[in-house]
Amino acid sequence: MISDDITLSALRPGDLRPELLAPAGDMDCARAAVANGADAIYFGLDRFNARLRADNFTLDSLPELMRFLHAHGVKGYVTMNTLIFTSELADALSYLGHLNAAGADGVIVQDIGLAHCLTEWGRQVPGMKLELHASTQMTLSSPDGLEFASGFLDLKQAVLARELSLKEIGQCVRHTDIPLEVFVHGALCVAYSGQCLTSESLGQRSANRGECAQACRLPYSLVVDGKTVPLGERRYLLSPQDLCALDRIPDLVRMGVKSYKIEGRLKSPEYVAAVTAAYRKALDAACAGILVDEMVTARDRYALQMVFSRGFSTGWLDGTDHPRLTHGRYGKKRGAYAGVIMNSGQGWLDIRPEGGIPLAPGDGFVIDAGEDRNEEQGGRIWKVQRNRLFFHGKASRIDWSRVKPGQKLWKTDDPALNAELKKMREHLQESTxxxxxxxxxxxxxxxxxxxxxxxxxxxxxxxxxxxxxxxxxxxxxxxxxxxxxxxxxxxxxxxxxxxxxxxxxxxxxxxxxxxxxxxxxxxxxxxxxSVPSHPPASFTLPPLPKGTAVPDMPPHLSVLCRKTEQIPAALDAGANAVYLDFEDLRDYAEGIKTVREHGKSIPVFLATPRIQKPSEVGYFKLMERAEPDGILIRNLGAAQYFRQSLLHRIGDFSLNVANPYSAAILKKQGNLAHLTISYDLNAEQVADLLRAAPPEWFELTLHQHMPMFHMEHCVFCTFLSNGTSYKNCGRPCERHHVQLRDRVGQLHPLLADAGCRNTLFNGRAQTGAGFLQDFRRLGLSRFRLELLDDPPEKVRLLVSRYRELLDGSCTAARLIRELDVAEQLGTTEGTLRPG
CATH class of the missing domain: 3.30.390 (Enolase-like; domain 1)
Incomplete structure (x- = not known):
């Protein structure tokens, strides 16, 4: 916490006035946000937004919505926070024109190519009013990343990654002129936004395309060194508690954070009303220099629990405490904890109340027996006599033989509160x-x-x-x-x-x-x-360079190694370059030495971590001191740090290159020699990209175990230690081979990186061998294999077969047959398979 060291003070004239930003999945939610004090709302239309399951608005309804918002002095930001494929660019730009014409105040964008096009549009049309906001999907997590993005994007606001602490947010605020936006309430994704490939890998439903299947909310088993670890009721190993930052609002206001974002475009109007009202009070208190609790009541906090809660924490704002964030006991809404069951009989139970949660006839509840959440019992209360609750006999459908002392009672629904919230969401004052x-x-x-x-x-x-x-x-x-x-x-x-x-x-x-x-x-x-009535006709897409590659260019094979002992086998089997991706960056020097002693002139590249936080520039300096031939750039902070370096630089898949404009601007701004094609693209979309931009720009990962979840949350620390962070966990990640078993029984390997961030890899290998000839005909010549925990003999087989495939002495069918034998779970075309 920061509050203890700072004296409360009112917002001064000239200070950046905070913005309370509420979600709206439909018009009822928009009205609820406006009625309860939102300064702005964010919402999606029926395309190009990361919450396609919300009702969303349409282009036809947008002008009416904007008139409603502006009549109440509220701004409206449209979410276009998905990756844009090559075939969609023209349509996406037309969409931006319609947003501008309808009077939208801003657009929240993930795709760097689309953002760059909008920036160029604004330079061509000075009167354009549509502001560009960077989505949290852009994975901005450090001052370096913000500096890189601001070098070519006209950002009016940027949403920081949710994994930052108050101290780290303060560092970002102090080192950028971009107004910053921070999530303060709602569901937390366990993976970094913009870096989660789980839904795409398991079911071709990309989170980067608004189709997240919420695999993080499902139960998993923990398998350590081949044995299942008994964890009791802790089954939801990747499901964080929800964020509630009410008490951290004063700290954020004093730091100068501009916008305070509430998550919840899939939530109800009652949720929007309750959460917006509570944070309106908290912001007003902070701006006036008074304590939050002088304005936010216990009833307000209770309402937050009831409208939706998986349990609350301050997320990462107070720093790292893995068990507090993700305790593993449930993955769905719990509501408010009411107390412990002391005794029970047929149709009744006695409770020891805890937390002052009111109980009344008609209230909904669930009994927490530590069992499978799909088998939990619940219902509605019939009558309350002091601490004894009565229920209708058969109507309650409760098996009273399963109700035991010591089990917990959670209140899940409050009809009286719902009626209050319905009035709150419908009570719009005179349009002022x-x-x-x-x-x-x-x-x-x-x-x-x-x-x-x-x-x-x-x-x-x-x-x-x-x-x-x-x-x-x-x-x-x-x-x-x-x-x-x-x-x-x-x-x-x-x-x-x-x-x-x-x-x-x-x-x-x-x-x-x-x-x-x-x-x-x-x-x-x-x-x-002054808002134009139609998209400016003068806007044209920035020109792209023409390619020079030819189909018969010799194929280049890079191999990513995660262990030093994999290097000799990869070199012997025909690798043209080696990428090193080690958990401990101090081992890079030894890895480089192994390559150079064994591979002579074979170039060696070092992979940066996927994420860079404000205090992690030292990782880059350590990599420089190891004197590699090049760097595999995995985040925008690294792109900024190494942009003037003499080292050879390649952009990795995590930069999310999905269209030619993303490729062009990243290549130019980062001085990148090549770019790895985004893992969100299937084979047809890869082909579209290769036809639209020079093929020699790109490298494609031909074989890998897809990195699904990439998360700040450490499973090793939470479930294999008594610690709270790397400082006291004992580093079980260095001693154990850990896998997570999903609901269908498949095992997925888990690894930690230098920043103690975890990556869960798909247990089944993905191969693009069947598409190779099509890619070669389009001029693509650079390909990569990514190893996981493969032993040297398997490395030798994998690399040699792909080398033969590239050289034409092995067919794709033969390679896949051999790999299906070598890989324990066989192979799949995975994300490359056309939909």
Whole structure:
């Protein structure tokens, strides 16, 4: 925590005014957000957004939605936070034109290519109003990454990765001019946003395309060194508790965080109402310099639990505590913990209440017996007598023989609260726009009243004088300036740092207020009328270089090794280059030595971690000191750090290159020699990319175990130690071979990296051998094999067979037959298989 060391203080004039950003999956949710104090909402349309399961809005309904929002002084940001494939670029750009024409205030984008096109569009059309916001799917987790992105994108706001602590967020705020946005409430993805390939790998439902299947919320078994570890009721090894940062809002406000984001585009209007109302109070308290609990009540906190909760934590904001974040006991909504069952009989139970949670007839509940959550018993309460709860006999459908003392009771539904929240979400005040005003002046000079948001200010026609009787106090100013009835505005805040003892006749003050309102109305009308009625016809896509590759260019085979003992076998079997991806970066020097002693002139590349946090620049320096031939760049921070390096640089799959414009801008800005094609592309989409951009830019991973979850959460620490972080866990990752078994019985290997981040790999290998000839005909010549924990003899087989495949002495059919024997679970075409 940071709060203990900082004195509460009110927001000062000129400080960046915080924005409360609420989710909206439909119009009822939008109304709930507006009614309860949101400054802006974010929502998706029926395409190009990462929550396709939400009801979403449409292009046809967008103008009406924006008119509704703007009438209440609320902004609307459209989510286009998915990767854009080559064949979709023109359509996506047309979509942006429609958003601009409909008056949307901003668009939240993941795809760097699309973001770059929008930036170029803004430079060609200076009057365009559509702001560019970087999505959390862009995986911005360090000042270096922010600096890299701001070098070629006109970002008006950027959402930081959810895995950052308060200290790390503060470092990002201090080292960038980009207004930053932080998630403060709701469900946490266990994997880094933009880096989760689980749904894509297991079911061709990409999280980068809005089709997440939520595999993190399912039960898994822990298998250590070949034996299943008994974990009791802890089955949900990858399901984090939900984020609740109410008490960290003052810290974030003082740091200068601009936007406070509530997760939940799949949630109900009641959820939006309750969460928005609570965080409106917390933000107002922080801005006024008072304690959160002076405005946020116990009832507000209870409502947060009831509308949706898997249990609350502060996520990563307070630093690393793996067991607190992901305890493994449940993966779905739990509601509020009511207490422990002390005794029970047919149709009744006695409870020892805990936490002050009210219980009433009609309330929904579930009994937590530590069993499979799909077999849990629950229902509704019939009658309450002190601490004894009664239930209808047969109607309750409870098997009372299974109810035992010591089991826990969770309250899952509160009809009375639901009725309150329904009123809250439907209660929209008169359509008024909030104004934030500032006042300045001194004796003998006019009073200046300004509205910075609209760039308007006025001065009183008379100067301020020394007061004899009734001084112009902040309270009087706010009272008079708040007389805005019938204007369509309301006074939201007023900063009044005037010297004491000044006076201005109230008639003059009112006259000045009316003059300011007229100017604001004129400014608003000009702003609305300046929005173009159609997409600018002058916009053209930035030109792309032409390719020079030819189909008969000799094939190049790179092999990624994760162990030093794999290197000689890979070199002997025909690797043209070696990439090293070790858990301990201090072992890189020994790996390079092995390559050079065994492979003579074979180049060796070092892979950066997938994620870079603010304090992790040292990893890059360590890699430089090892003196490799090149670097495999896996994050935007690394791209920034190494962009002026003389080392050969290759962008990896985690940069999410899915279209030619992403490739072009990353290649240029990062000075990258080659780019690995995104794992979200199937074979047809790879072909589209190779036809649209020079094939010699690209490398394709031909064989691998797909890296599914990549997460800050450490399974090793949580379930194989009594520690909370790498500082006290004893590092079981270095001593044990760990796998997770899924619901269908398949085992998936788990590895840790240098930052103690975990990656869960698909237990079944993926091969693109069947598509090789098509890729070769399109000019692709660079291919990669990624090893996992393969022993040297298997490495020799894999590399030699793929070498023969590339050289034409082995067919794809033969290679796949041999690999199906060598691989324990066989092989699959996986994500390359056309949908």
């Amino acid at each position: 726009i909030p104004l934030h005003l500032t006042c300045a002046g001194s004796v003998g000079n006019p009073l200046t009243i300004a509205c910075p948001e609209y760039g308007c200010s006025v001065q009183s026609p008379q100067p301020l004088q020394t007061a004899e009787k009734r001084p112009l106090t902040p309270e009087v100013l706010k009272q008079q300036l708040g007389r805005l009835g019938g204007t369509g505005f309301r006074l939201a805040s007023c900063d009044c740092p005037l010297p004491e003892g000044l006076m201005l006749p109230l008639s003059i003050l009112n006259q000045t207020r009316r003059a300011l309102v007229e100017r604001i109305q004129t400014a608003r009308e000009a702003k609305e009328s």
